[in-house]
Amino acid sequence: MRLHVDQRHERVLELVRERGSLRVAELAAELGMSAVTLRRDVEALAAQGLVERLHGAVVWPSGQPRPVPAAPSAEGLVVGMVVPTTEYYYADVVRGARETVEAAGARLTIGLSHYLPDEDAAQTRRLLSTGADGLLLTPSWERGCPEPGEGLWAVEQETPVVLVERWAPLGHPAAGLDRVRSDHAHGAAEAVAHLAGLGHRAIALAVQDSPTAPRLKVGYRAAVEALGLSPVPASPLENTPSRSEQDRFERTLEYLCEGVASGHVTAAIVHSDADAIVLIPRLQARGVRVPEDLAVIAYDDEVASLADLPLTAVAPDKRAVGAAAARLLLSRLGASDPDAPAARTAGPGARRHLDILPALRIRVSCGAAAS
Template identity: 60%
Template sequence: MRPHVDQRHERVLELVRERGSLRVADLAAELGVSAVTLRRDVEALAGQGRVHRLHGAVVWPGGVSTVGPRTRQEPAESTASTPSTGSAEGVVIGMIVPTTALLFADIVRGAREAVGAQGGRLVLGVSGYVDTEDAVQAGHLLAGGAEGLLVAPSWSGGVPVGGQEQWLLDRGVPTVLVERSAPPGNPAAALDRVRTDRAHGAAVAVGHFAALGHHRITAVLQEGPHAAQISAGYDSAVRSLGLDHARGAPSVREHGDYDSSVDYLVDAVRERGVTAALVHSDEDAIVLVPRLQARGIRVPDDLALIAYDDEVAPLADVPLTAVAPPKRAVGESAAKLLLQRLAERGSGRRPAPRQHVELLPELRIRSSCGAKRPAH
């Protein structure tokens, strides 16, 4: 027996309140009624102000979540220890990241906490490092009610080429780039952005090696969005410190090309007298250390290592000294900046100047660089 209309309405309210939002078609299927019937129910409830209807979805008042494919809702509960800097009750923030693993896990967490602390909701889209998927995810998020976007686009070099930024500029909503940038002259350079100053982190690593007495230093870096920044910081520090740049030029290799990386480092140690190396990422460093040792290169005795990212560096057999980006702080700062832009738009006041924010990573000392961990 089908439930009475009042019972069905109560069940609709229960499900939408529990999940934040649902597609009308999905809700109809779950309740075992036709889409036409369910749309009538939603229209009746929306007329009473008990739910909102938006782009084929039914939404609980005060919070909207996306229901598009490959999109996942992040809960709005906050665990932030700092007090809220304002109120954004009911605001919906869309966030697009290439992955939720490793680096981006903490970035998303920081953004979620910052939004939740001000009474808003963060909704997540994942592109899977597929460039064309960024725009698709943005469409889902905005259709679901997102009022602004935090975006880490799938730009392979970390910056847009060939018009990759255009979809961002066409959205017409406040947008903050996260861990990405655009070069001067590119239209996306006018967007707000928050990222780690990876060049500074590389320079800190080189400086630490130099302080330990190393003069011939190299680097093995992954191809990807951060390689250019890390390489620039490495080069600048080597030149500034007067180190032997010619003997330790960095090598940028495809992720997973471990054999070539090992061959490069073995040759650097035996033929060029290199005694220290910066390796991005710490996952790569964990793979390289036993392979180097199998070739007779001991870490840190023959080659001191510093890894970059500090995701799993402490878990290595030889615990890795690592450059640690301020991941959660990046997400938090980006979210707060976007909330500021939305507040400015809502109040109609003149917006503050756009911001390019760079947060500094820190060096965490462990065994692989050959230095004792400092006392605290």
């Protein structure tokens, strides 16, 4: 027998009052209603302040007496994740997200952009069309953040969105999105401070062109100024980007060799550790001893420990970034992780910007282990 609208509303209120929170799909199935009809009923009840809506769930209004609800289940949820690649840096980011999503009983689906123009939005549409309830997005923004007018598609999504290893400047519409990222500026500053603690006053920064580079430069410059270190001539790649990997290595090599020979450089931070592994043998072939003549700290710590001269490295906690982003998105979808208090306290309206600090791993290349 079909229930009258008032009867439906009464039954919805009874179930939500009894259980505290219910997923819309579960409630529709229990009442034998279509999801479309139930959503209309929930909207009407929410407009009267009788229930609250949370992405995909119905909850009893805060402040009203009700039973303590169990954490909403993530069972059946699909989390879409768009990343440039699943190799190198992003392998651990994806791994952290996947472990968290699957531990909650949900499923992770992946879209790859390969840094191709417009592919981020295309992969997002594809994931949504195949049932994604929320999105973890790492857009292919060259500087790690959108240029003016860029990235508006990320803001226009109707599903919850969490930016991963990306950010947006104040005033940009995407600045209001949830985000989780490594604090690369802090990581670079920690490297500068460590080298300064070893007695170095002239520290160079050699970075490849990547979304990470702008934040490394911010942290490096801030630390050099704060510690009163000697200014060092900038890498020639600052003004004229490299044309190829070979060009990047040759020009960086010349820059560091000239800095050491002139006495203007005694230490360097090199991004990435793969670049450092290529550069150090070339420096040694030119008579520059590491760490005696040039102390080196690499950035990323993907393969730094495997170098024949183990590299001191700044290590972003990529798996933690992926896991934290997944927990935040699941909380937006109404599925709290009982082992993650931060997810339970996020709430539907409290946007969050989480910066996870990298760690500094001391090995031989900076000279600290030798001393």
